[in-house]
Amino acid sequence: xxxxxxxxxxEGLVFASDSRTNAGVDHIATFRKLNVFAQAGERVLVLxxxxxxxxxxxxxxxxxQRCQEEKLNLMNVGSLYxxxxxxxxxxxxxIARDGGQQQSGINFSCNLLLGGQIHGQPxxxxxxxxxxxxxxxxxDTPYFQIGESKYGKPIIDRVxxxxxxLDQAMQCALISLDSxxxxxxxxxxxxxxxxxxxxxxxxxxxxxxxxxDPDFHRLRQAWSHGLLELFxxxxxxxxxxxx
Amino acid sequence: xxxxxxxxxxEGLVFASDSRTNAGVDHIATFRKLNVFAQAGERVLVLxxxxxxxxxxxxxxxxxQRCQEEKLNLMNVGSLYxxxxxxxxxxxxxIARDGGQQQSGINFSCNLLLGGQIHGQPxxxxxxxxxxxxxxxxxDTPYFQIGESKYGKPIIDRVxxxxxxLDQAMQCALISLDSxxxxxxxxxxxxxxxxxxxxxxxxxxxxxxxxxDPDFHRLRQAWSHGLLELFxxxxxxxxxxxx
Numbered sequence: 001x002x003x004x005x006x007x008x009x010x011e012g013l014v015f016a017s018d019s020r021t022n023a024g025v026d027h028i029a030t031f032r033k034l035n036v037f038a039q040a041g042e043r044v045l046v047l048x049x050x051x052x053x054x055x056x057x058x059x060x061x062x063x064x065q066r067c068q069e070e071k072l073n074l075m076n077v078g079s080l081y082x083x084x085x086x087x088x089x090x091x092x093x094x095i096a097r098d099g100g101q102q103q104s105g106i107n108f109s110c111n112l113l114l115g116g117q118i119h120g121q122p123x124x125x126x127x128x129x130x131x132x133x134x135x136x137x138x139x140d141t142p143y144f145q146i147g148e149s150k151y152g153k154p155i156i157d158r159v160x161x162x163x164x165x166l167d168q169a170m171q172c173a174l175i176s177l178d179s180x181x182x183x184x185x186x187x188x189x190x191x192x193x194x195x196x197x198x199x200x201x202x203x204x205x206x207x208x209x210x211x212x213d214p215d216f217h218r219l220r221q222a223w224s225h226g227l228l229e230l231f232x233x234x235x236x237x238x239x240x241x242x243x
Numbered sequence: 244x245x246x247x248x249x250x251x252x253x254e255g256l257v258f259a260s261d262s263r264t265n266a267g268v269d270h271i272a273t274f275r276k277l278n279v280f281a282q283a284g285e286r287v288l289v290l291x292x293x294x295x296x297x298x299x300x301x302x303x304x305x306x307x308q309r310c311q312e313e314k315l316n317l318m319n320v321g322s323l324y325x326x327x328x329x330x331x332x333x334x335x336x337x338i339a340r341d342g343g344q345q346q347s348g349i350n351f352s353c354n355l356l357l358g359g360q361i362h363g364q365p366x367x368x369x370x371x372x373x374x375x376x377x378x379x380x381x382x383d384t385p386y387f388q389i390g391e392s393k394y395g396k397p398i399i400d401r402v403x404x405x406x407x408x409l410d411q412a413m414q415c416a417l418i419s420l421d422s423x424x425x426x427x428x429x430x431x432x433x434x435x436x437x438x439x440x441x442x443x444x445x446x447x448x449x450x451x452x453x454x455x456d457p458d459f460h461r462l463r464q465a466w467s468h469g470l471l472e473l474f475x476x477x478x479x480x481x482x483x484x485x486x
Contacts, residue, residue: 150427151394153426154423154425157426158470167479168474170480182397182400184393219477223477226473226476226477233465234465238458
C-alpha cells in the first residue's frame with residue numbers, strides 16, 4: 001500500500017507521500033510517489049500515485065515521454081483541468097493495455113492526485129480515479145488522500161480548513177503520516193514532501209525526510225508525548241468510578 | 244459498517260461498540276452490537292458483532308435460543324475456548340444456510356468479539372472470523388477491533404498496554420470511537436460500553452452513552468481542544484520557514 005495526502009489551501013498547495021511499495025509482506029521496496037512537472041515561472045504540476053506500481057510507473061513514464069513526443073502534453077496543456085483529463089486518459093490507456101490480457105485476479109488499478117498551477121490561473125487539486133474520471137478539491141473539502149487513508153484522516157478532519165497556513169498544513173500532513181506509519185506496516189519512510197506557494201511557480205520547496213531526520217523525529221516525539229499527557233488529563237466519565 | 248473494540252487487560256475486560264447499521268446510505272438503523280450472557284458469580288460472556296446484520300442477528304438468536312434447547316450452550320460450556328468454538332460453529336452454520344442459496348453478490352460474512360470469564364479460569368478475549376476460526380488476545384496484543392477499525396487504531400496503539408488500568412482503557416476506547424465517529428458516517432451514536440473487572444463475575448457495569456451524554460460530550464470537547472492546542476505547539480520543521 002501507500003499513503004499520499006494533498007491539500008489545496010488559500011496560500012497554496014501541500015503534498016506529502018510515503019515511499020513504501022509492497023507486493024505481499026516479502027516484497028517491499030522504496031519508490032518515490034511524488035513527481036513534479038515544472039517550468040519555473042510558468043507552471044508547476046505535482047502528481048502523487050497509489051496502487052499497482054507497474055500501472056503508476058507506466059502512467060508516469062508515458063506522461064514524461066510524451067512531453068517530448070506529443071503535441072499536447074503536461075508541459076503545455078492550457079489548464080489544470082486539461083492536465084487532469086490527460087492523466088485520466090493515460091490511466092485508462094495503461095489499465096486497458098495491461099489489465100485486459102489475462103484472468104490473473106491482479107488489481108491493475110491506481111489512484112492519482114494532481115495539484116498545481118498554470119500561470120494566469122488559480123491553483124487547483126484533483127483526485128483521478130482508476131476509471132480515468134476525477135474530482136476537484138474545494139474550499140469545503142480542501143484535501144484528498146489516496147492509499148491507506150483511514151488511519152491519518154481523523155487528525156486532518158480536526159485541524160485542516162481552507163485558510164490553514166501552509167506551514168501548519170504541512171505539520172498536519174506529517175502528523176497524519178506519523179499516525180499511519182505507526183499503525184500500518186505497508187506505509188514506510190522516507191517521506192517526500194513539497195509545499196507550493198500560490199503564484200510562485202516555484203517547485204523547489206521539496207524535501208525528502210529520512211528515518212533519522214532530527215526535526216521529524218522531534219515532531220513525532222512531541223506529538224506522542226503530548227497525546228499521552230493530554231490523554232492522562234481527560235475528564236473522567238461519571239460512571240467511571242461507579243464500581 | 245460498525246465499530247467495536249474489546250480489550251483484555253490485567254484488571255479485566257473493556258468493551259465498546261457503536262450502534263449504527265447501514266445497507267447503503269439511505270437505509271440506516273440503530274442496533275445494539277454488545278450482547279451479554281451472564282450468570283452472576285459464575286460466568287460473564289460478552290459478544291460484539293460486525294458485518295451482515297441478518298447473519299449476526301441469527302447467530303445471536305440461535306445462541307440464545309440454544310441456551311434453553313441444547314445440552315451444550317454458552318451458559319454451560321466448560322471454557323471460554325469452548326464458547327469461541329460454539330460461536331464459530333454457529334457462524335459457519337448461518338453463513339452456510341443463508342449464503343449459499345443465490346448468486347446475489349451479497350456479503351453474508353460477519354466478525355465477532357467474544358470476551359469474558361468462567362469461574363476458576365482466567366478472563367479471555369477472542370476474535371471470531373467469518374470462517375468460524377478464531378484468535379485470542381495476548382499480553383502483547385491486548386485488544387481486537389472489528390468493523391471500521393482503522394480511524395480509531397492509532398490512539399489505541401499509542402496508549403494501550405496490558406497493564407493499562409480499566410478506567411483508562413475505557414477512556415481510550417471512547418477516544419478511539421470518537422475519532423471513528425468524526426471520520427466515518429457509517430459509525431454512529433449511541434454507544435454501548437461495558438467494563439468487566441477480573442474475578443467479579445458481575446455483568447452490571449454496562450452503559451449506553453447517548454448523543455447528549457454530558458460526560459462523553461465533555462470528553463470529546465477536552466480531547467478536541469487539547470489536540471488543537473498540542474498541534475499549535477508542535478516544534479517546527481527546520482525547513483518549515485526556509486521559504
